Every structure is written in structure tokens, then in C-alpha cells.
Amino acid sequence: MSQAIQETSSYRVLFEAFAEVLRGREPAWMTRLREGAFERFEKLGFPTTDDEEWKYTNVAPIARHNFHPAQGMIDARLLDPFLQGEADQKSRLVFVNGAYRPDLSTLELPEGVVAADLRESLAGEHELLLRRHLAGSGEYEMDAFRSLNTAFMDGGALLFIPKGVRVETPIRLLFLSAPASEDAASFPRVVVVAERESEATIIESYAGVEGAPTYLTNAVVQVTVGEGARLTHYKVQDEGARAFHIGATRADVGRGSFYDLTTITLGAQLSRHGIEVVLDEEGAECAVDGLYLVGTGQHADTHSLIDHRKAHCTSRQNYKGILDGKSRAVFNGRVFVHKDAQQTDAVQSNKNLLLSPEARVDTKPQLEIYADDVKCAHGATVGQLEEEELFYLLSRGLHMELARNLLTYGFAEEIVEKIKIDSIRAQLDGAILNRLGARLEA
Structure with a gap:
């Protein structure tokens, strides 16, 4: 069998x-x-x-x-x-x-x-x-x-x-x-x-x-x-x-x-x-954005396909990930531009912030283009908090954990601020702050 x-x-x-x-x-x-x-x-x-x-x-x-x-x-x-x-x-x-x-x-x-x-x-x-x-x-x-x-x-x-x-x-x-x-x-x-x-x-x-x-x-x-x-x-x-x-x-x-x-x-x-x-x-538009916030024992996978089939269409994709503890995330974003989809305008971005040496992310942005008159861009980053930014906040009198937490929240803020529903924004704020609070207690 x-x-x-x-x-x-x-x-x-x-x-x-x-x-x-x-x-x-x-x-x-x-x-x-x-x-x-x-x-x-x-x-x-x-x-x-x-x-x-x-x-x-x-x-x-x-x-x-x-x-x-x-x-x-x-x-x-x-x-x-x-x-x-x-x-x-x-x-x-x-x-x-x-x-x-x-x-x-x-x-x-x-x-x-x-x-x-x-x-x-x-x-x-x-x-x-x-x-x-x-x-x-x-x-x-x-x-x-x-x-x-x-x-x-x-x-x-x-x-x-x-x-x-x-x-x-x-x-x-x-x-x-x-x-x-x-x-x-x-x-x-x-x-x-x-x-x-x-x-x-x-x-x-x-x-x-x-x-x-x-x-x-x-x-x-x-x-x-x-x-x-x-x-x-x-x-x-x-x-x-x-x-x-x-x-x-x-x-x-x-x-x-x-x-x-x-x-x-x-x-x-x-x-x-x-x-x-x-x-x-023709003329269809989409914005596909997101934030994944994962900690120890969690695995979060996002797969996306933006399928440009006709001309004069626009897509924007912006995903961010914050990973802590022994966690794993996957992002696979694919933009497919068909032969007839001339004058496509597509941008894709995936940025990840690792707060732990045990956190891991696999990111794979993809462009597959069969039209010749297009404007397309993509990119991905995986990194830790910037030392220069940390140093600046520390020099202004903030202690290390508060400085790290402010920078972490700032990383997510672009997605948070896009949300126009008060209850969802409050839920997301609470989740980020709770996750940061757990780091302080660890």
C-alpha cells in the first residue's frame, strides 16, 4: 500500500x-x-x-x-x-x-x-x-x-x-x-x-x-x-x-x-x-501585503501567485516577517506576466527580521516574464536589527531591550499603518507587544 x-x-x-x-x-x-x-x-x-x-x-x-x-x-x-x-x-x-x-x-x-x-x-x-x-x-x-x-x-x-x-x-x-x-x-x-x-x-x-x-x-x-x-x-x-x-x-x-x-x-x-x-x-490592479509574526515552535508559509494575463495591469506586493526563538518562515512569491500582458507594472518585496540565531526563513521571490514592454522589480532581505540604529537609540539614553523593541515595532509599522480597521490594528499592536514582552521575560 x-x-x-x-x-x-x-x-x-x-x-x-x-x-x-x-x-x-x-x-x-x-x-x-x-x-x-x-x-x-x-x-x-x-x-x-x-x-x-x-x-x-x-x-x-x-x-x-x-x-x-x-x-x-x-x-x-x-x-x-x-x-x-x-x-x-x-x-x-x-x-x-x-x-x-x-x-x-x-x-x-x-x-x-x-x-x-x-x-x-x-x-x-x-x-x-x-x-x-x-x-x-x-x-x-x-x-x-x-x-x-x-x-x-x-x-x-x-x-x-x-x-x-x-x-x-x-x-x-x-x-x-x-x-x-x-x-x-x-x-x-x-x-x-x-x-x-x-x-x-x-x-x-x-x-x-x-x-x-x-x-x-x-x-x-x-x-x-x-x-x-x-x-x-x-x-x-x-x-x-x-x-x-x-x-x-x-x-x-x-x-x-x-x-x-x-x-x-x-x-x-x-x-x-x-x-x-x-x-x-485590462486596467486591473491589486495590492497584496502581509505580516507574519512567529515564535518558537511555529512554522508559517506564504505562497503567492500574481497572474498578469492582460495589458495595463498593476500589482504591488509587500510582505514582512518577524521571527523569534526557534521558528521558521517560508515566503515564495511569484509574478507571472503573460505574452499579452504588455505594460505590466509589478513590484514585489519580502523583508525579514530575525530576532534569534535559531530563527530561519526561506524566501524566494520570482518573476516570470513573457512580455517585452513591462516594468517589474522584486527583492528580498533577511537580517537582524541594524547596529547603527541601535547605537543611536542607546546614545539617546534608551536601554538595550527598549531600543530593540522600538526598532522591531518600527520594522512592522509599514504594514500596521496600512490597516484602516481599528480593532485589527489594536490586535496586531497587542500581538507584537506581547511577543516583545515575552522576549523581555525570557
Whole structure:
């Protein structure tokens, strides 16, 4: 028996039981989609470090666990810390262990805007919209984790912003994990459709309750940005210390539109975020930025593809990493410029700050260009705090640890200042300060 079969065979029984529960409760096309995705998962098996895309991230710890779909509710009082202080977020959908919690959700949205549970949407008036974006996406063919998500997706959200509508307040999707037992898994799928000339801000957050056992979040997000639309998208990953988080985001960006993605990686023992932005019509623009803050025992992997398919498109990518203790980070950013994508303007940057001699980062920015009239640049740095800057602060009377902490925060400030949502900026400030405080106590 091959290793791939050994690693995936335990999911066959789970899938058959899961499919039986859903039989008759969802459209036939969805059943076929699940079955095809699971067959693809069995064929692919979990990726190994022999796969170029996973060369620096070993998912064997995930493959060794017998994860099962999370079940059961939880005392809402345990969730209070995650639901307070959200004054700037009047519209939110809350999911606990993969299940939608309408009792914890609030919606104040303009007429025509849809923010709904994926399961309810499949059985309701939005089935055709979801079929167009789910059945036609081919997401499950990409890799084993996307296949597994498609096979088991049950919770998640549909966000639809109609033509010409501007949503003034952010829409938050909050995915909380509070598993009652080891090896629970959730498979959220989010579908976002911003029609022509619309505008909205989305916050996609993941968190685990304190002391949560080992669990897996395997999330896929599909975004469509229509002509002339503007979509701002924040992803904040602050899973529990024993969690695994595998995420994938795909955005198709239309003519003259702008997609602005900022990702913040704070939690999980092992995390991976695969990002694909397709600039498929002239004049499309994107900004893809992020910060990963990792400490001892953490491994954070970011893979991105900015796919320039048509002329006169612009992309900006700026990622920063702060690594402390015995930690590991991976950044692989690829900009692909097709032959017809003349007058492309693309810039990519990855900078990393190592606060410990045991921290390690593998960074690989890539440009693949097949057009001859382009303006493209990329670069990566890995280093420690600048001695000259430290000396300057020390000469002004600051003690060493305070000087180091100020410089560390200053390194992250470019990403922090970009965030326009007060609660996210405060969360990130707190995470950086807590990490620096832990260094002071060590």
C-alpha cells in the first residue's frame, strides 16, 4: 500500500458518512462536486517535501492525525473575548467549530447586499449563484487540501455586493475553533462576489479558544471583483497554539477594478496560506501585503501567485516577517506576466527580521516574464536589527531591550499603518507587544 493511500484511507469512511448525512439535503450538482473532489484527494495524497511547492513545509504532522469534522456546540461565554470590542464592525457572521451561529451574528447591510451562511444559501435562492462559482471554479483540482475542503465543506459564507452598491461598514467573518476533543477539523468555504462599481471591506478572522486541543482549519476563499469595483480584504490568522491552519485565497480581478488584500499571520503551530490573484482584464490592479509574526515552535508559509494575463495591469506586493526563538518562515512569491500582458507594472518585496540565531526563513521571490514592454522589480532581505540604529537609540539614553523593541515595532509599522480597521490594528499592536514582552521575560 502506497504512503498516499495510507494517509488518505481514513478519510474515506468519514467522507461516506458525511455524504450520507447530506444526501437529499443539497443539490445533485453539489453532491457530484464533492465526490469528484474526494476522488481527486485520494489520487493526490498529501503533498510532501518532494513537491516543489511544498519543498520547505512538511505537512507530515497533519497527515499523521486522523482528523474528523468538528461537531457540537459550546458555551457562548467561552467566546466572549472574541466578540467584545467590535464597535467598528456592525455586520458579522460568526462560525463556531465550522457551524454558523446566527445567535452570535449581527447584520446591518444596505438593501440587496447578501451576507449569508453557505449551507442555507445552497438550499435557497442563491443556489444558482453558488453553482456558478463553486462548480465552475476547479479549485479542488489544485491540490490535496483544496480537494479535501471541497469534499467536506459545510460551513462558510456567501457575500454578494450588487452593482453600484457601496458598503460603508466592514463585513466580518469570524471563524472560532473550540473543539471538545482532539483532531477536530473544519472546512470553511467563502464565496465573495463584488459586482461592477461596488465597494466593500471584508475581514476574515480565525481564532482558537485558549487551551484548545489539536485541530485543523482548512479554508478556501473565492473572490470575484467586477469591473470598476473596489474590494478591501483583511485576513487575520490567530489560531490556537496547537492548531494547524491551511488556507487558500483566489481572486479574479476585473477591468479597472482594485483588490487590496492584507494578511496577518500570528497563530498556529503550522500554517500555510496560498494566494492567487488573477488580473484577467485590462486596467486591473491589486495590492497584496502581509505580516507574519512567529515564535518558537511555529512554522508559517506564504505562497503567492500574481497572474498578469492582460495589458495595463498593476500589482504591488509587500510582505514582512518577524521571527523569534526557534521558528521558521517560508515566503515564495511569484509574478507571472503573460505574452499579452504588455505594460505590466509589478513590484514585489519580502523583508525579514530575525530576532534569534535559531530563527530561519526561506524566501524566494520570482518573476516570470513573457512580455517585452513591462516594468517589474522584486527583492528580498533577511537580517537582524541594524547596529547603527541601535547605537543611536542607546546614545539617546534608551536601554538595550527598549531600543530593540522600538526598532522591531518600527520594522512592522509599514504594514500596521496600512490597516484602516481599528480593532485589527489594536490586535496586531497587542500581538507584537506581547511577543516583545515575552522576549523581555525570557
